[in-house]
């Protein structure tokens with residue numbers, strides 16, 4: 001519950017002075033992501049606490065080191081939630097790390113991502129300046145959208161110290177129906193369902209079964225379940241499934257279990273929702289109504305990239321594998337130039353998380 | 362690379378006519394005239410030349426030529442902007458995207474549309490309707506404004522409370538850099554690796570690049586939509602009931618408020634059956650499945666009653682729903698009828714501050730002796746005060762501008778901001794330093810430099826230009842120490 005932004009600022013200034021690289025750490029729950037972290041630890045977790053929460057405004061502001069569990073507990077008291085369902089990683093994940101890694105759960109295609117819900121940030125740039133962008137209101141188009149730019153930047157632009165987020169009411173009801181079918185059929189079917197005006201809130205296929213969650217007004221959810229005439233999952237089973245999927249705790253995500261591919265590199269595809277990737281689909285988790293796919297296996301990165309490109313999107317090596325090589329999808333030269341310049345505009349000496357996102361940045 | 366020799370207007374025209382149809386290179390005063398302003402006609406400037414290229418490669422060539430001669434370029438969609446964002450530069454070229462009106466693809470399976478930048482906002486929903494789909498963001502100018510302009514302004518609309526702003530509904534864009542190089546930001550997927558340049562481009566007001574293609578998400582048309590209209594005796598109660606609805610867990614598709622001035626102007630204009638004696642009017646639309654709408658309508662009516670509504674009316678038919686909205690959607694022209702001129706502001710505030718802000722505004726209105734009508738995207742705190750004035754009275758516009766500036770300062774003082782959807786352009790450039798510190802503005806400048814080092818894309822708009830010692834801004838980082846892995850910092 002402390003404001004240590006002055007200390008953080010001092011540390012950044014000292015590092016700049018010493019030309020010392022910094023490795024920004026929130027809860028450290030996502031240190032497996034991105035490339036190998038280098039540099040001196042800059043621990044943000046002490047900069048913690050909810051600063052402002054007005055349920056009626058649907059806005060919450062918290063210091064970046066605040067654990068997600070603390071935020072979600074405060075929201076739950078008012079029957080509200082983070083609609084992007086971020087993974088909590090055993091309670092260690094912080095709101096700063098969640099934004100920096102742009103982590104969202106199963107509801108993302110319908111409810112939006114953390115990037116979509118961020119309204120404003122405060123951050124310390126590489127010159128040690130503590131700056132504020134965006135705001136605590138739903139709409140703000142003054143200046144460039146520096147807040148959303150932090151989503152997925154993995155701390156390469158600065159130390160996020162405070163985040164304002166849009167929060168939403170919890171849906172009144174939530175039910176889950178399932179169909180047993182193969183991956184190819186499921187991809188087509190998920191897209192058909194999503195084109196209907198029904199209260200879909202998640203759709204995921206794995207191991208021969210399509211899971212579809214409906215959330216919203218009780219009457220709407222019940223009528224849709226009835227209309228679709230398929231098996232319904234018991235509430236406790238359903239809750240457990242979506243929780244484990246969102247928290248990346250399904251057996252599929254196990255890092256060291258002895259099963260099949262477990263422990264092997266984990267690839268994350270962000271692709272066209274209707275695309276087929278025939279060589280991988282049957283062995284993947286196909287989440288986000290088809291837009292996000294997880295696959296485990298020793299594979300050549302360039303081969304995976306070519307599959308992702310044919311599927312209209314990108315792939316990253318989410319965890320495992322060689323973390324000193326590039327783990328993100330390759331970037332065209334022109335975009336590398338722009339990204340390097342943006343990085344330099346925030347962090348001219350390159351002290352924040354050097355090489356965490358890309359070798360060249 | 363940039364050269365210093367200045368081209369004459371004629372030489373530049375000749376260059377452009379080498380690859381653009383001659384009638385699409387405009388240089389005579391009379392034909393240039395309609396381009397001198399956007400929707401904020403108080404700010405005018407005649408451009409040097411207007412070009413209307415027809416292919417992306419022509420746009421690239423225009424950019425290359427302008428870049429190599431350091432000539433300002435102002436991109437232009439339909440010119441409906443309300444912040445003088447598309448106002449020309451006297452020494453520059455207006456790059457109109459008006460010829461790019463093709464819908465390249467509507468994909469019903471993935472629920473996406475690929476569009477050229479000059480496609481009108483409403484045309485997207487019209488084309489998608491046969492598949493039971495529509496495009497969410499619906500600015501009131503949607504008959505005319507373009508999707509390119511929408512991305513550049515991150516435009517909103519009545520339905521953005523539930524369905525998001527432009528930035529939430531764009532999957533990817535093709536953008537030309539100031540050098541004319543084409544880059545794709547985003548993909549068919551919902552996110553991409555690396556820095557989120559797509560987020561930066563939304564709302565960048567033509568300062569970072571020229572958008573030449575846009576892929577948007579489409580949504581299924583709801584089974585049902587109904588609107589509840591409620592009149593109130595005072596603004597406080599109306600404001601409280603907005604909070605009440607949100608707190609009850611309903612996210613309405615639209616939640617709009619009007620004050621007594623706006624109510625009576627709109628009613629005289631649209632004859633929608635608004636209660637003219639009311640001090641505040643709320644329009645609350647709920648959509649979804651038939652069951653859901655029924656359930657929520659009942660809750661909303663009950664809530665309005667409990668917050669002291671003096672009249673409540675719920676649409677029973679589609680025609681009645683359209684009529685109830687007609688008054689709100691024509692509020693600007695309606696106010697235009699009761700005053701020679703009006704000036705539309707665009708601040709946002711935390712909703713809880715509404716009553717305070719309105720009473721402060723009333724005080725300012727008396728001080729400046731200028732009437733003000735308010736329409737309000739109440740659900741997301743976006744105020745549109747319309748200041749009524751007469752431009753023919755000497756000094757009255759200056760007074761209006763000053764009043765407008767005070768309103769924006771008031772919005773910032775209560776924790777809001779100077780623009781929710783119309784953008785900064787030239788109009789609000791002075792208020793940028795009310796909302797942001799000098800260091801924050803310098804950071805914005807540095808981002809602009811990253812895309813456009815010469816500053817030729819839409820110069821003078823969006824962010825006031827300040828200069829910091831360039832020593833800080835070298836691109837290649839100096840040698841730094843990356844050791845001490847894992848060592849705790851003291």
Ligand SMILES: Cc1cc2nc3c(=O)[nH]c(=O)nc-3n(C[C@H](O)[C@H](O)[C@H](O)COP(=O)(O)OP(=O)(O)OC[C@H]3O[C@@H](n4cnc5c(N)ncnc54)[C@H](O)[C@@H]3O)c2cc1C
Nearest residue numbers: 438439440441442446500501507509510513516517567572
């Ligand atoms: C009656 C009325 C009602 C309105 N209601 C709303 C509303 O409800 N919500 C709302 O958000 N806005 C509203 N507006 C404002 C305006 O319609 C929007 O800002 C709209 O998005 C502008 O689109 P345009 O095509 O007219 O762009 P223009 O006015 O031509 O340009 C706007 C800005 O975008 C840039 N630009 C345009 N095209 C491109 C491109 N292809 N590449 C790069 N930059 C480009 C321009 O340089 C300029 O800075 C309203 C305006 C009017 C007149």
